Amino acid sequence: MTVFCIGLSHHTANVATREQFAGSATAESIVREAGCPEALLLTTCNRVEVYGVSHKRISTDEIARCLTKTPIRDPHYYAPPFYRYEAEKCVQHLFRVASGLDSMVVGESEILGQAKKAYELARKSGAAGPYLHRLFQRAFRVAKQVRTHTDIARGAVSVGSVAVDLAQRIFGRLSDCKVLVLGAGEMSERTARALISRGVTDLRVTNRSMDRACELARAVGGRSIPFETWETQCREIDIFITSTTSETPLLTTEKLAPLLRDRLDHPLFIIDIAVPRDVDPSVNEMEGVYLYDIDSIRSVAEQSLELRRQQVVAAEAIIAEHVTDFVDSLSRGLNDAARKTEHPLPGENSLRASEL
Template sequence: MNLFCVGLSHHTANVQTRERFAGSASAERSLRTAGCAEALVLATCNRVEVYGASEKRVSTDEIAQSLLQNSEVSDGGHTSALPFYRYEAEKCVQHLFRVASGLDSMVVGETEILGQTKKAYQSARASGAVGPCLHRLFQRAFRVAKQVRTRTEITRGSVSVGSVAVDLAQKIFGELGNCKVLVLGAGETSERTARALISRGVSDLRVSNRSNDRGQELAQRVGGQAVRFDKWPQQCREIDILITSTSSETPLLTPTNLEPMLANRVDRPLFIIDIAVPRDVDPAVNEMEGVYLYDIDALRSVAEQSLAVRRQQIASAEAIIAEHVADFLEKVSSELNRVSRITGHPPVADNSLHASQL
């Protein structure tokens, strides 16, 4: 039996190609008909991969056909030009460990892929498509991913502007449930940041915009409360987080006009996220005690720092994976040798994986 992985990902295929395989997660039955003893389909927005174990070699074309049969987009089923990759045995094990650990992801170190892999495994197991071979392989992959996360800093920090802002808010205030947020300007980025804050527990959100109608619309969309634009300075006395993205040509907040607003809040920090260009907040505000100002460049810089750290951690993560690949293959071959001694079959000389004996 052979262990293999056939797939395409953001590395090899563009989004138009990948979307042809939407819905192919249910292709396990077709794959088994094509000759796979065990099959698991991992389908996310960035990849479609089949992990399988078979007695005889199932060609890449047959696998692609099985996937296309189950996809939601039917386009004649031509698969010859599709940029599929194929990994066998050791390479397949290594690839899965890298995928589960987030090393093969578009954003290195993202953790969503592990959840997606677990979901794909559970679904395949429930349908009976996973046997002992893939079971063992995937359980080890989950262990490897956990170890990579805990023993390296590959998942450290956030790499998008929105999530950096939310992470910083949590580093300042801890639980965000009691935080009061004011969104100044009803732009798309401020809406996205506000939504990210809501998803982390913020419930008191106020929106103020020059055009009151747009402000009210945004307030309604995010479940907040609209505040008239001439009233926003008063709000600064109460709020903890200010997200600003107006199109003002001059700074709305300067140390001079912010100082009286902070008079009665000496023990409460104020976190200002200024995503406007030109900036709404004078950079000198950051020098004020208890005020933490992050403009778009500062947020990007933090995101880039995190990304750089993640890249530095790739070598450590690869070392952990290599260790596990070697250990996994060694365990498999020693087990095969033990089985061969019992059954009288010749022992294996290499690290080839024989699913039926696992």
């Protein structure tokens, strides 16, 4: 059995490319379509990754086709943005991802919760079996140790709070700004809390589920508004932050143009941290509108990394130790099983080469 990871992230693909592969597949569909005995799909605003276990080699193209609804005829289309890790390299990559070292905002904690949620979905559906169970449980342990034994998270910020940093650069004081947050998921909640912590007092929250919008508004000290009124809010708000799971743009130039006529040279700052994007990129060409998507946040995030360079080194050392121990423990387990069943494994180092 070989464990592998095939995916693309902010390191290899821009948001326009990533959104083509986000939201179309499930772990169960990958098991079914790619013939992979075990699979787990990890999708965030910055990455789409498939972790799998299989006796046969599953090609990158096979996984890429499972991830997109749009058929691509060019056989070389998938190669450039996708990366592939197998065996020990896959283990190392997952441990780095879960610990926040591979994130756009190094040290952020959101990715660990997202990985746990992806694991639970795959486990409950039956797509994740014993191999991925052991791998991901160890990854969660590693992430916890990195957080408790290093200062990697000190001064670290979430994607949401980086977005708020960007807003503060534009407006200076945020206390006088009217803000609308569209979406009530984890990313929206973190962003809303970051806004309140920076002095925002007029925070409006909306979501397709009004109950969830009310819940989030109460939790952060904002107020909920009906979902059907969010577009008209653009007549008066200063900052619009959106993070939904919509597969098509919610805000376009056609929808926004009539609303801007009432703004009287009042700029509108939009931060779109959704993947696929909630706001059509052409909106950025409109007079008085400043649109930033998830890729635009990269430069702000990279500045915060400089403050934690030494902690990254310490975290990498912890991960390296766990990778070696995990691979060795699996190898010992397989050898023990072979002795009990009188079926010896083919070679002392077979785990590192092909059995992981």
